[in-house]
Amino acid sequence: MLVLSGIVIIVLGFALRIHPLLVVTAAAFASAAAAGHGPIAVIALIGKAFVDARFLAVAWLALPAIGLLERAGLREQARAVVQRLRRATAGRVLLGYFLLRQAAAALGLTALGGHVPMVRPIVAPMVEGAAERDTDAPLDDDTRQRLRAHAAAVDNIALFFGEDVFIAIGSILLIRAILQQEGVTVAPLEVAMWAIPTALAALVVHGARLLRLDRTLPR
Numbered sequence: 001m002l003v004l005s006g007i008v009i010i011v012l013g014f015a016l017r018i019h020p021l022l023v024v025t026a027a028a029f030a031s032a033a034a035a036g037h038g039p040i041a042v043i044a045l046i047g048k049a050f051v052d053a054r055f056l057a058v059a060w061l062a063l064p065a066i067g068l069l070e071r072a073g074l075r076e077q078a079r080a081v082v083q084r085l086r087r088a089t090a091g092r093v094l095l096g097y098f099l100l101r102q103a104a105a106a107l108g109l110t111a112l113g114g115h116v117p118m119v120r121p122i123v124a125p126m127v128e129g130a131a132e133r134d135t136d137a138p139l140d141d142d143t144r145q146r147l148r149a150h151a152a153a154v155d156n157i158a159l160f161f162g163e164d165v166f167i168a169i170g171s172i173l174l175i176r177a178i179l180q181q182e183g184v185t186v187a188p189l190e191v192a193m194w195a196i197p198t199a200l201a202a203l204v205v206h207g208a209r210l211l212r213l214d215r216t217l218p219r
Helices: 002-015 020-034 039-052 054-071 074-083 090-106 115-135 141-165 170-181 188-216
Strands: none
Touching: 002 020, 020 039, 054 115, 074 115, 090 115, 090 141, 090 188, 115 141, 141 170, 141 188, 170 188
């Protein structure tokens, strides 16, 4: 049971708003110590995991480009474009991005989107611009943060329920491997087919929430 102490540390650390990197590192060392591993072994495991997944660091190469685009006025241009579209409300903009993100994920294009390259510099400013036009007044901080949270949630939910439709995604292979361990043999295509109703249900439920968002914005 002491091996699970890392989970307790993560929960407490996030609840106390401690830096995530420090929390996760402390949890890793605590769980490793409970399992009988020394600090040198833990560092070696972390280093090995970093080397094995070093391709994930490629995403950091996009940050300088996004920074230059924002400095050149990308956020302002995104806001201005949506303000010229009279029928583009905050909820409709988010729903459109939901459809795009989920459809792309279902085709295996999970990199088409994301918080850093898409939500922060483009989607969130467009949603804020649409809300400012409809309310005819600057947004207060609570409303602005609420819209940004909705933009981030759209990206997460659309990706989560859309990627399982693609048969070659890691989650499908993981589900298949777990079922095989329990003696249940399924093809990846069968798992993907069963993910389609779930993805459609997520679209309907969250789409209704997004359309309701326009009616709850302060006038």
